[in-house]
Amino acid sequence: MTEHVVIVGGGTGGTVLANDLADRLDAELDAGDVRITLVNDGADHVYKPVWLYVPFGQREPEDGRRPLDELVDDVVDLQIDRVTEIDTEAQRLRFDGTAPAVDYDYLVLATGSTLEPERIPGFAEGGYNYYSEAGSTALRDELLEFTEGHLVLSVIGTPHMCPAAPLEFVFMADDWLRERGLREDVDITYTYPIQRVHGNPHIAEWARPIMDDRGIGVETFFNAESIDPEAKTITSMEGTELDYDLLVTIPPHGGIDPIEEAGLGDNGWVDVDKHTLEAQAVDNVYALGDTADTGVPNAGSVAHYQAGVVGQRLASEIRGRPPTATYDGKTLCFIETGMDAASFVEFDYENQPSPAPPSEKLHWSKLAYNESYWLTARGLL
Amino acid sequence: MTDIEPDETVDARGAACPGPLMDLIGQIRDAEAGDVVRLLSDSDQSLTDVPEWAEEAGNELLDIEEFDDHNAFYVEKS
Numbered sequence: 212m213t214e215h216v217v218i219v220g221g222g223t224g225g226t227v228l229a230n231d232l233a234d235r236l237d238a239e240l241d242a243g244d245v246r247i248t249l250v251n252d253g254a255d256h257v258y259k260p261v262w263l264y265v266p267f268g269q270r271e272p273e274d275g276r277r278p279l280d281e282l283v284d285d286v287v288d289l290q291i292d293r294v295t296e297i298d299t300e301a302q303r304l305r306f307d308g309t310a311p312a313v314d315y316d317y318l319v320l321a322t323g324s325t326l327e328p329e330r331i332p333g334f335a336e337g338g339y340n341y342y343s344e345a346g347s348t349a350l351r352d353e354l355l356e357f358t359e360g361h362l363v364l365s366v367i368g369t370p371h372m373c374p375a376a377p378l379e380f381v382f383m384a385d386d387w388l389r390e391r392g393l394r395e396d397v398d399i400t401y402t403y404p405i406q407r408v409h410g411n412p413h414i415a416e417w418a419r420p421i422m423d424d425r426g427i428g429v430e431t432f433f434n435a436e437s438i439d440p441e442a443k444t445i446t447s448m449e450g451t452e453l454d455y456d457l458l459v460t461i462p463p464h465g466g467i468d469p470i471e472e473a474g475l476g477d478n479g480w481v482d483v484d485k486h487t488l489e490a491q492a493v494d495n496v497y498a499l500g501d502t503a504d505t506g507v508p509n510a511g512s513v514a515h516y517q518a519g520v521v522g523q524r525l526a527s528e529i530r531g532r533p534p535t536a537t538y539d540g541k542t543l544c545f546i547e548t549g550m551d552a553a554s555f556v557e558f559d560y561e562n563q564p565s566p567a568p569p570s571e572k573l574h575w576s577k578l579a580y581n582e583s584y585w586l587t588a589r590g591l592l
Numbered sequence: 593m594t595d596i597e598p599d600e601t602v603d604a605r606g607a608a609c610p611g612p613l614m615d616l617i618g619q620i621r622d623a624e625a626g627d628v629v630r631l632l633s634d635s636d637q638s639l640t641d642v643p644e645w646a647e648e649a650g651n652e653l654l655d656i657e658e659f660d661d662h663n664a665f666y667v668e669k670s
Binding site for chain 2: 404504
């Protein structure tokens with residue numbers, strides 16, 4: 212009997228896992244004992260960290276996009292379809308359009324985050340973002356014209372992709388505007404939903420003095436309730452109203468509907484054992500990356516490390532051995548602190564982050580990793 | 593034991609900080625004025641986060657029920 216592993220989602224987690232399994236299960240794949248299918252709703256793999264640099268004219272969206280079939284091992288069946296139903300009882304997936312249903316023996320959900328701007332009235336018309344290709348180019352065009360006024364960056368909700376990116380954006384904007392001689396004519400305000408500037412208290416403690424030193428205003432306990440694009444105001448649930456000239460937002464995020472409809476978790480995030488990454492509601496289903504509700508950041512490094520864990524566990528299960536690999540919460544992040552300096556953090560479930568002193572070396576390390584990311588996607592790095 | 597009947601319950605047990613507070617804020621966002629949301633959290637941080645946010649947002653923290661392994665916060669949307 213051929214065991215069928217189906218991975219849904221061709222982002223970092225799904226792609227790394229597909230290549231990891233192609234390598235681990237080489238003999239079983241050759242013998243026809245195992246089949247791997249990677250399902251994605253588009254033909255390209257998208258590396259989202261590129262978008263942070265687009266508004267500053269340093270990258271183009273195409274730099275973060277490559278065809279999946281160039282990245283994924285040929286032994287993996289690639290299916291370009293959108294999943295509309297996860298039937299965990301029959302172990303079957305159904306798709307949009309005419310594609311026939313697919314049965315699985317093991318399912319890995321790596322569907323990632325979806326932007327949900329409609330949750331905030333006025334969001335689509337009033338704010339810009341760098342959390343999509345179209346958003347990052349629209350923001351670039353606006354930022355290039357922006358020479359004076361009030362720039363507000365508002366984090367609308369968490370969890371969101373790359374928790375450090377809002378801090379990075381205001382640090383980069385501050386530096387970029389200084390370099391261009393415009394900073395004195397631009398006020399920058401950063402808003403965050405809780406009582407500090409980042410979800411992780413250690414990163415918040417590190418970032419706040421830098422913001423104060425650089426004259427970046429801060430509004431905490433600010434949960435955007437509505438945006439008035441005509442009046443150019445953003446109002447919080449807590450009753451604070453800010454005027455803006457340029458509003459940059461981190462849109463609300465959610466997972467895909469079929470996950471909630473299948474009873475696997477709320478808001479499209481799968482309830483998992485945070486060490487084994489197995490779904491809590493049913494057997495033979497794993498989740499990884501943003502999709503797995505582990506409480507760790509929604510970051511590419513997390514998806515990368517989790518893919519290795521799920522790969523080892525699946526290979527063991529398929530070979531009839533007890534799976535032993537577990538995820539320890541490992542997270543790595545470079546944090547840009549300007550246009551030519553960055554910090555770095557590494558942490559896990561037990562150990563808290565301690566941001567490294569910002570340096571040019573770390574900035575170039577971040578850019579170098581972004582270039583070599585394609586080796587990660589291929590399962591080589 | 594409280595006799596408050598919540599309109600919604602958010603079970604954030606197991607979630608790391610700031611997950612429980614953000615789950616509560618998300619539920620309050622969707623609630624009607626006067627609705628009571630019950631947050632279940634096993635994070636000690638919630639004992640300071642939730643009262644601080646409720647005060648800041650003008651919502652009323654009606655009660656905190658303490659259990660062995662978690663707390664239940666009752667927040668009424670203003």
